[in-house]
Amino acid sequence: MRRTVTEGHGPVRYGPPLPDDGLPPPPELTEVLARAAGRAAADPVGGAPALLDAARGYWDRRGLPTGPGRVAAAPGAPPLLLALTAALGGDVLVPRPCAAWWAPYARLLGRPVFHVPTPAESGGVPDPYALLETVRRVRAEGGDPRLLVLSVADDPTGTVAPPELLHETVEAAAGAGLHLAADETWRDTLHGPHATVLLSPAEMLPERVTVVTDLAGALLPPGWPAAVARFPAGAAGDALHARVLDVLTALGARVTAPVTAAAAYALAEPAPVTAHRAAAVRLHARVAAAAHAVVTGAGALSRPPRAGRHLYADLSPLREALAAWGVGDAQELEDFLTGRLGVPVPGGHRFGDDLATPRVRLSTGPLLGASEERRAACLTAPDPLELPEPQRALNDLKTVFDDLRDAQRWEPHR
Structure with a gap:
């Protein structure tokens, strides 16, 4: 029987916070x-x-x-x-x-x-x-x-x-x-x-x-x-x-x-705050667009992100590939992607969506790097996606979603 409440995954105590930009303040x-x-x-x-x-x-x-x-x-x-x-x-x-x-x-x-x-x-x-x-x-x-x-x-x-x-x-x-x-x-x-x-x-x-x-x-x-x-x-x-x-x-x-x-x-x-905000928005917009391209390129559904530091993905078209990994609902998808990517990927049930639908929120902050210094470097880099940490994180994301896409192609339809 598919679970509806998972031990250790309470809806309030384990609910995801606002997406963090991961950047030091000015x-x-x-x-x-x-x-x-x-x-x-x-x-x-x-x-x-x-x-x-x-x-x-x-x-x-x-x-x-x-x-x-x-x-x-x-x-x-x-x-x-x-x-x-x-x-x-x-x-x-x-x-x-x-x-x-x-x-x-x-x-x-x-x-x-x-x-x-x-x-x-x-x-x-x-x-x-x-x-x-x-x-x-x-x-x-x-x-x-x-x-x-x-x-x-x-x-x-x-x-x-x-x-x-x-x-x-x-x-x-x-x-x-x-x-x-x-x-x-x-x-x-x-x-x-x-x-x-x-x-x-x-x-x-x-x-x-x-x-x-x-x-x-x-x-x-x-x-x-x-x-x-x-x-x-x-x-x-x-x-x-x-x-x-x-x-x-x-x-x-x-x-x-x-x-x-x-x-x-x-x-x-004041000028230092608005300049920092503008740079942070440009950075997260760039990373969000790249992550969106990865997700939709693998066959998942996602509206283009227009604000904030996150995007929302529906992996229903990849259900058969997910099933091969034992993933049948949003909680299992959360566990699967969090484990594979090494960053929090909350399931859609955290946001009031149906537990049975495999949806997740992906945040851009964790894709910038593990240390404050490396994330700060993204803020001033001419092309932050060329820096090692964001590039590695996006490659990891692409690997996971491409594996699902390829498995979906070869999974026999029932």
Whole structure:
């Protein structure tokens, strides 16, 4: 019997974190953190004024004017989503697949989570018709859907939802009376910023959208946890902001003073930070494109990555070859590829996909090298794919997928 729960592979304790870029932060950012290391006083729950002002400026520059009292900060996006879910109440809807950390926080609160299919062209944003049908079905069964979590620039698929799809989904959500939490962690990591149009749901439905941005996406290392949330204007937004602060207070969710200093500096987007971010995005875009070519060249299915540091692969066309290796589901595929490649390759079940479907998320960070020095060299190399470590990692990836492709060709069809 195929397992559905694997010992040692729990969905929360072993869930994959945000993909790490594997790169050292710019020295200017490290100096800001170091200068603040002696600050002993605790910052207030919800964020210090300097951090909140920097977040407001960050959103102002992106066409999302943000007034005082409409921002909160926390040590990472998970506490913000947990607080938002607790403040809103009701059931939660998420796309399938979705970021691995979204659903566990709703379940921790005892809230049902319903997955909604995404269209063929992108992940992160549910199909509007499927969304309406899911809301109808949940309410008919006595449920109370109130919150839709989505991401225009998506983890795990690495895709960016087109504006027309986003508009239709936002309209459907508004008609269904849902509040939207827009995870915009990856909005500043577009691989082709001049070829990809990214719009925020908050531009389309400002009175019903809370934006959450984890700074580990593009501005800070993941070991310096900080995230910011932007709340709607008006009385309803003020009340939601106040309830979220209550929950953060109960959790003791404070950003540490040194990280506050680094986060405020990064959100102001000085030249050293923006230059480092641009170089990191170019590097990961190059590696993601090369990995995508390997995966699809072997016959697997994968949408072209457009943002972030990851891509999502469906190995269903290689099922017969996988079966020869004893791989029949996403957990077994995770174990197989992690063992063969020597880097974490989480299965699609971590992201809400069907365990029976052999899908995985591949991240580009582990392909850059084993040491910080070698990864840093990738950032400045004229052609990082010619460096020994990325070249070796991509060759290993190609060997594994080519072996599967060749085995599939010779495996007799049943």
